[in-house]
Amino acid sequence: MHIAQHISLLPYNTFGIDVEASLFAGVSNLSDLQHIPASQPVYILGGGSNVLLSGPVNGLVLQNRLKGISIQQEDDKNVWLEAASGEVWHQFVLYAIDHGWGGLENLALIPGTVGAAPIQNIGAYGAEVKDTITQVTFWHLEEQRFITYSNGECRFGYRDSIFKNELKGKAFITSVVYKLSKHPVLNTSYGAIEQELSVMQVTEPTVKDIAAAVIRIRTSKLPDPKVTGNAGSFFKNPTIARSQYESLLHQFPAMPHFPVSNELVKVPAAWLIEQCGWKGYRKGDVGVHDRQALVLVNLGHASGNEIWQLSGDIIASVVARFGIELEREVQVW
Numbered sequence: 001m002h003i004a005q006h007i008s009l010l011p012y013n014t015f016g017i018d019v020e021a022s023l024f025a026g027v028s029n030l031s032d033l034q035h036i037p038a039s040q041p042v043y044i045l046g047g048g049s050n051v052l053l054s055g056p057v058n059g060l061v062l063q064n065r066l067k068g069i070s071i072q073q074e075d076d077k078n079v080w081l082e083a084a085s086g087e088v089w090h091q092f093v094l095y096a097i098d099h100g101w102g103g104l105e106n107l108a109l110i111p112g113t114v115g116a117a118p119i120q121n122i123g124a125y126g127a128e129v130k131d132t133i134t135q136v137t138f139w140h141l142e143e144q145r146f147i148t149y150s151n152g153e154c155r156f157g158y159r160d161s162i163f164k165n166e167l168k169g170k171a172f173i174t175s176v177v178y179k180l181s182k183h184p185v186l187n188t189s190y191g192a193i194e195q196e197l198s199v200m201q202v203t204e205p206t207v208k209d210i211a212a213a214v215i216r217i218r219t220s221k222l223p224d225p226k227v228t229g230n231a232g233s234f235f236k237n238p239t240i241a242r243s244q245y246e247s248l249l250h251q252f253p254a255m256p257h258f259p260v261s262n263e264l265v266k267v268p269a270a271w272l273i274e275q276c277g278w279k280g281y282r283k284g285d286v287g288v289h290d291r292q293a294l295v296l297v298n299l300g301h302a303s304g305n306e307i308w309q310l311s312g313d314i315i316a317s318v319v320a321r322f323g324i325e326l327e328r329e330v331q332v333w
């Protein structure tokens, strides 16, 4: 493993923030992990699509380049597909779809790597990756050994897992096993999927059609990071007590919500942000996307700190108006 010094991270993060890492190395083999020097902080980077680089990174940035997909096991109904963590997520989804295997089609076109998917339990269009993951294997940086966790041990939650909590910064995920279906049950109920399928004139959809519909919707709604720097949704949708929701409803009768349980409801963060007037906001090179208020954008040469400050201003204004504190989804370095 070659460790380089003073490397610009501009090509390695979708926000397009230009800061340096004091040390940088690519991890291409599992054996590289045993040679990580313990003398400085370590930062693990996949596709850089869920990080905000708030300033220069003083430490060793390890870019994940582990590759490989193989069948771990199969029977008449399912296939257990193991993918190395550096595989590009969307390419992996396409691989499954090309074989007609179901489970990942609603998660098409999410940027990033296979290994980052369990970190925040990626989700979109009514699906979460936790519903297909059976195993996650990682290198424990402190204990210097490989460990495999079952789905339950990963403690998945909404955009959450043990890797964002107890194991934050301690685990380099090396591979993930996904249980996919050979007889997929399609999930078309969420968002505009059904509508898009009818525009596509598809009456009996396959997994490929679902992915194609999701790709069409995402492309029309979300900014392409190659054109406009962004990290997708910057904030999580907040979960609040039903009683708080009901009292807010008197003041804001149009407030949308999704039930989580008898006591809890989720409120779309995009709606809250939009109500505070942020949609389409721009100050210098930072802004809020004009079609999706959850997405903060770098419109040129914004610094990570400017984006951080804008996110703080948004959080403060939502607290002031609704008494709800938004939580950042993006990992801040």
Ligand SMILES: Cc1cc2nc3c(=O)[nH]c(=O)nc-3n(C[C@H](O)[C@H](O)[C@H](O)COP(=O)(O)OP(=O)(O)OC[C@H]3O[C@@H](n4cnc5c(N)ncnc54)[C@H](O)[C@@H]3O)c2cc1C
Pocket (backbone or CB within 6 Å): 014, 043, 044, 045, 046, 047, 048, 049, 050, 051, 064, 085, 110, 111, 112, 113, 114, 115, 116, 117, 119, 120, 121, 122, 123, 124, 171, 172, 173, 174, 222, 223, 224, 225, 230, 231, 232, 233, 331
């Ligand atoms: C346009 C756009 C749309 C998006 N849409 C969605 C969406 O619909 N749903 C959704 O859930 N997310 C979405 N995201 C967020 C992002 O794509 C996902 O969170 C993705 O899983 C991040 O992958 P990555 O490889 O880029 O991770 P990175 O940004 O490189 O890393 C994210 C975090 O995971 C850690 N990490 C990465 N790889 C490993 C590893 N192998 N082992 C241990 N830690 C690791 C990093 O240290 C960092 O803390 C979107 C982002 C963009 C830019």
